[in-house]
Amino acid sequence: MKGSRIHHFHGGLRLRHNKKISCQVPVERPPLPEELTVPLLQHAGSAASPLIRVGDTVLKGQPIGFCEPSAAVHSPVSGTVMAIEDRPMSHPSGLPGPCVVIKPDGREQWVELQPVDDWLNASPEQLIDQIQHCGLAGLGGAVFPTHAKMRDARQRHIHTLILNGAECEPYISCDEMLMREQPDRIILGARILRRAMGAERVLVAIEDQMGAVHHALSRAAASSESKNITVVKVPMIYPEGGERQLVEVLTGLQVPAGGRPSDLGMVCQNVATAAAVAEAVTEGKPLIERYVTVTGNGIAQPRNLLALFGTPFSHLVESCGGYKPDVSRLVVGGPMMGFPVATDDNPVVKASNCLLALTADDVREPQAEMPCIRCGECARVCPASLLPQQLHLQVRNGLWDAAGEYGLSACIECGCCDLICPSHIPLVDWFRYGKGEMRTREREALASEQARKRFENREARLLRRKQERAEKMAERKKALKSKTAQQDRIQASITRAKSRVATPAGNDPSATGDGKNQ
Amino acid sequence: MTRQFQVSGAPHVAPRTSVALVMLQVLIALAPGVAAHAWYFGPGILIQILLATVFALLFESLMLRLRNRPLKPFINDFSAVVTAVLFALCIPPQAPWWISCIGMLFAIVFAKHLYGGLGQNVFNPAMVAYVVVLISFPQVMTAWLPPASLAENSLGLMDSLVSILGGQPGTGWDAISRATPLDLLKNGIEAGQVMPDILRSPVFGVLGGLGWEWVAIWFGVGGLFLLYRRVISWHVPVSVIGSVLLFSLPFWLLNPEGNPMPLQHVFSGAILLAAFFIATDPVSGCVSNTGRLVFGAGVGIITLVIRRWGGYPDGVAFAILLMNMAAPLIDRYTRPRMYGE
Numbered sequence A: 001m002k003g004s005r006i007h008h009f010h011g012g013l014r015l016r017h018n019k020k021i022s023c024q025v026p027v028e029r030p031p032l033p034e035e036l037t038v039p040l041l042q043h044a045g046s047a048a049s050p051l052i053r054v055g056d057t058v059l060k061g062q063p064i065g066f067c068e069p070s071a072a073v074h075s076p077v078s079g080t081v082m083a084i085e086d087r088p089m090s091h092p093s094g095l096p097g098p099c100v101v102i103k104p105d106g107r108e109q110w111v112e113l114q115p116v117d118d119w120l121n122a123s124p125e126q127l128i129d130q131i132q133h134c135g136l137a138g139l140g141g142a143v144f145p146t147h148a149k150m151r152d153a154r155q156r157h158i159h160t161l162i163l164n165g166a167e168c169e170p171y172i173s174c175d176e177m178l179m180r181e182q183p184d185r186i187i188l189g190a191r192i193l194r195r196a197m198g199a200e201r202v203l204v205a206i207e208d209q210m211g212a213v214h215h216a217l218s219r220a221a222a223s224s225e226s227k228n229i230t231v232v233k234v235p236m237i238y239p240e241g242g243e244r245q246l247v248e249v250l251t252g253l254q255v256p257a258g259g260r261p262s263d264l265g266m267v268c269q270n271v272a273t274a275a276a277v278a279e280a281v282t283e284g285k286p287l288i289e290r291y292v293t294v295t296g297n298g299i300a301q302p303r304n305l306l307a308l309f310g311t312p313f314s315h316l317v318e319s320c321g322g323y324k325p326d327v328s329r330l331v332v333g334g335p336m337m338g339f340p341v342a343t344d345d346n347p348v349v350k351a352s353n354c355l356l357a358l359t360a361d362d363v364r365e366p367q368a369e370m371p372c373i374r375c376g377e378c379a380r381v382c383p384a385s386l387l388p389q390q391l392h393l394q395v396r397n398g399l400w401d402a403a404g405e406y407g408l409s410a411c412i413e414c415g416c417c418d419l420i421c422p423s424h425i426p427l428v429d430w431f432r433y434g435k436g437e438m439r440t441r442e443r444e445a446l447a448s449e450q451a452r453k454r455f456e457n458r459e460a461r462l463l464r465r466k467q468e469r470a471e472k473m474a475e476r477k478k479a480l481k482s483k484t485a486q487q488d489r490i491q492a493s494i495t496r497a498k499s500r501v502a503t504p505a506g507n508d509p510s511a512t513g514d515g516k517n518q
Numbered sequence B: 001m002t003r004q005f006q007v008s009g010a011p012h013v014a015p016r017t018s019v020a021l022v023m024l025q026v027l028i029a030l031a032p033g034v035a036a037h038a039w040y041f042g043p044g045i046l047i048q049i050l051l052a053t054v055f056a057l058l059f060e061s062l063m064l065r066l067r068n069r070p071l072k073p074f075i076n077d078f079s080a081v082v083t084a085v086l087f088a089l090c091i092p093p094q095a096p097w098w099i100s101c102i103g104m105l106f107a108i109v110f111a112k113h114l115y116g117g118l119g120q121n122v123f124n125p126a127m128v129a130y131v132v133v134l135i136s137f138p139q140v141m142t143a144w145l146p147p148a149s150l151a152e153n154s155l156g157l158m159d160s161l162v163s164i165l166g167g168q169p170g171t172g173w174d175a176i177s178r179a180t181p182l183d184l185l186k187n188g189i190e191a192g193q194v195m196p197d198i199l200r201s202p203v204f205g206v207l208g209g210l211g212w213e214w215v216a217i218w219f220g221v222g223g224l225f226l227l228y229r230r231v232i233s234w235h236v237p238v239s240v241i242g243s244v245l246l247f248s249l250p251f252w253l254l255n256p257e258g259n260p261m262p263l264q265h266v267f268s269g270a271i272l273l274a275a276f277f278i279a280t281d282p283v284s285g286c287v288s289n290t291g292r293l294v295f296g297a298g299v300g301i302i303t304l305v306i307r308r309w310g311g312y313p314d315g316v317a318f319a320i321l322l323m324n325m326a327a328p329l330i331d332r333y334t335r336p337r338m339y340g341e
Helices: A125-131 A146-153 A173-179 A183-197 A211-223 A243-251 A271-280 A313-319 A377-381 A389-397 A399-405 A416-420 A427-502 A509-516 B019-041 B044-066 B071-075 B078-090 B097-115 B125-136 B157-165 B171-176 B181-190 B211-227 B233-252 B262-269 B273-280 B290-310 B316-333
Strands: A036-039 A063-066 A079-088 A096-104 A160-165 A201-206 A229-234 A266-270 A289-295 A303-307 A327-332 A339-341 A355-359
Touching: A096 A271, A125 A146, A125 A183, A125 A271, A146 A183, A146 A266, A160 A173, A160 A183, A160 A243, A160 A271, A173 A183, A173 A211, A173 A271, A183 A201, A183 A211, A183 A229, A183 A271, A201 A211, A201 A243, A211 A229, A229 A243, A229 A399, A243 A266, A266 A271, A271 A289, A271 B157, A303 A313, A313 A355, A377 A389, A377 A416, A389 A399, A389 A427, A399 A427, A416 A427, B019 B044, B019 B078, B019 B211, B019 B273, B044 B071, B044 B078, B044 B097, B078 B097, B078 B125, B078 B273, B097 B125, B097 B211, B125 B316, B157 B316, B211 B262, B211 B273, B233 B262, B233 B273, B233 B290, B262 B273, B273 B316, B290 B316
Parallel strands: A160 A201, A160 A266, A201 A229, A289 A355
Antiparallel strands: A036 A096, A079 A096, A289 A303, A327 A339, A327 A355
């Protein structure tokens, strides 16, 4: 298992990467927006409960929402809480959710930050706590709470930390810009993560076209005191930035079905997460902003911005010269896996790596589907080695057992099959629907299983009670019988006594007493 | 100001290809073979292609109308045209017009639409059509013309038109039609002749039949174009040709006088056309790569078995239909291993 050799994964596509257009100018902060909308639900799990009330004054970096075991949410500015209400929250579902609306006061006054003084000598648990309090989550797009991933990693034997800088989706360049501009911070974050998880080596995976990045990162890795950090160039094939694909490319090993990279002793973290870890630990800064690529043919001046969470998309677009007239679709994330938003008043959240404005020419016309001709291209490009054309039929016809057997749950929704399909079947839409349906069915099956158990327990209980009652009855009957026998005996003794009375002899009271005591 | 956008699921990328584009590339790849055919055997093939296409589109429209399907996307997908061209390439160039009509009736109505239309057919429609007319009209279907260079009076465009539209073979037709190289081969071997004697007939070229071998080579070239364009994968052609070579090799080695050379098998009859254009039909073939290898090997071996022991000089169509039947089963047993499984 050498880090330097590059392996292959099945399928994938070479896509036009369209990244250069947004990498022309250095990253800047846009001016403060008039109002920020910070969603309380930004990670996997349930929404955080607010720690502030309407009218409160908040400082920049002050915790405003907390949720165990998910990650904390902090105020991106100093200002006043104007409202806590349901608003669009840049969620794939498109549904509104609880958000904290903050009006900035423009003073940008920070809360008192509490960095870890000497991280090299701090305990891993202390580092993880700090990361949890700073609200860190995977910035690659999955926003899994970082502390939870690290705690899980600590319980298994982790030898390799993989830093994912293989930003394989077209258009997105925020990680590339970050790696160009902050290589030292990324490497520092990698060292902290490695120490906190007890890993030995670090592999930083970048795409083979990022020459400048390779140079910058290698230099940063060489100059930092810690050894065993390797920058690896991987060929640019989508979806190589997927965790499972990246593990295979770097090591030649496949993450077991249904498992995680930690089953192989590896943990993946995004490069932006590593940079945020360095800030959180050494400066105490909570996660309140991120690099966002604002790009696409519908944007006048595509570029990367360092945007505060809660900034409305419309504000970012204004900072990039506004829309072009023929813009027709706004996507959060990349063109392959991003989700569309209906309006541009959605806010930047931890997951928003890219804001992509597309024109009608860039996208597929909706509703132009032909029947499947079984060409098998979908299976050729599937990075999970599934048979999408079979899954499509199974999902469409509700053959859930077959779909489960053919690995529907292993689909990573990368969109390769969908893009390559000559019949233009919206395969990923079907698979998302099928997965949801299967989850519902599993839940229902679980619920009915529980109901069945409850019923069986109740039946058993009733039966037991009945038996107990029957036993008691039998006992009582027995007792009654013995009572009759006893009365017979009493009667007999009375007769005897009577006869004795008749024949004048000594009475026998003890006999009666014995009988009663029996 | 809040701005509204259209919402549609990922991926947000314009598609690279379409069914029509796939079929169009197949047609382009067939062009050199068709041209070679016309060069060696006269312009009859062009008329047959035109006729078959017209009938195919007629039946396609009729069935779409009956099945309440939109006409435009399905007429424009070129799938019926591909069926028509493949069928026309299989029948004698001077065959009367009603052969095309009956063939396309069975291809489009029975083999395609009664099974559910595009993508649903179990059998390759062109092969169903060919086998129906081959079995029903053996006399017409086995009357092939020799290459133009061998014919005393070759048929021009007008002669071909008269012969095809006349509805039955003209009187002169008997005189000019000849046994095909594969007929000669089969009859010769069954009569106990040795290979060098059989091959002395002028209808043979270097590798296959005179003229035929060049048509086959140009189909191969078209096939390479499809491979290059990734319209087909290499698995089916390689396994069809490979199995023909491998399976015929021991027979030839053991008895070179009683069996044709392996390469002769490949360049005779419809092997190359089938390997690149017919056995690669995705709808009626296998989906997985392993499955495609098995499918192609089946086509090659069954063809040779029919050529050697069956009642027909070439058996490609039967081989393909038999393997079409086996395709779902093969797919079931050759499912690829999932990631991490």
